[in-house]
Amino acid sequence: MLLVFVLATGIAAVWLRNLLASAMLLGIYSLLMAALWVVLDAVDVAFTEAAVGAGLTTALMLFAIWLTGRQEKPPVRKPWFPLAGALITGGLLIFGTIDMPKFGDPQAPAQVHVAPYYLENAEAQTGVPNVVTSVLASYRGFDTLGEVTVVFTAGMGVVVLLGGLRRRRRTDET
């Protein structure tokens, strides 16, 4: 049911020409996705989705619309070729998932390798009650640290680029 909502919201967000409405629909999309993550018991993924998707991205999109304009231009020609490309890629991806084990299958490779170890020892070793959170924040702590570094570097790069642009414009004016 939630998935149907997510799908409908995504299609409508692409369909609408009013960009402000599209930004808001994308906010709804993120909220629904976050609810879906909570249902799947991945609580901190849901946190991230709600904070970044519903909060931060909506604000960024609103700022971009503020800078440009609210109406999308009508397309010059029908985008059949990109549509076909997207459909073929999606079909291939779905075809790839056919080989995957069923959702929740206890004999799946992902369930029998390290998952029992995590499930048995996660709370004792990390002290985090939620297993998904303990894997993300403790067992993969270095991975998360690397991600934080990448995000920080990207943010610094953007700041440096935009700051340089502004300074050059100021020197042009004088």
Added chain:
Amino acid sequence: MFLAAAAALLATMALGLTRAFAGPTVYDRVLAVNSIGTKTVLLIAVLGFLMERPDFLDISLLYALLNFIGTIAVLRFIRQRRGPVGN
């Protein structure tokens, strides 16, 4: 009981979604986004009791805060929307 509540919440979310799709003015959509956010909060809380994990209440509290801040951001934007292009 909780199951009925969850079903009712889903129905309400569907109604809010139709308003968000159809809504002629921006304010309709803002209201729809806000109410859907509230419904998400309630849905998570109800699901927490349905799956007998009341600690979901904390998550729904956080969502309530986020929802509030998001709505305020959108409304502030609408108030001062005269950008450089002028729309």
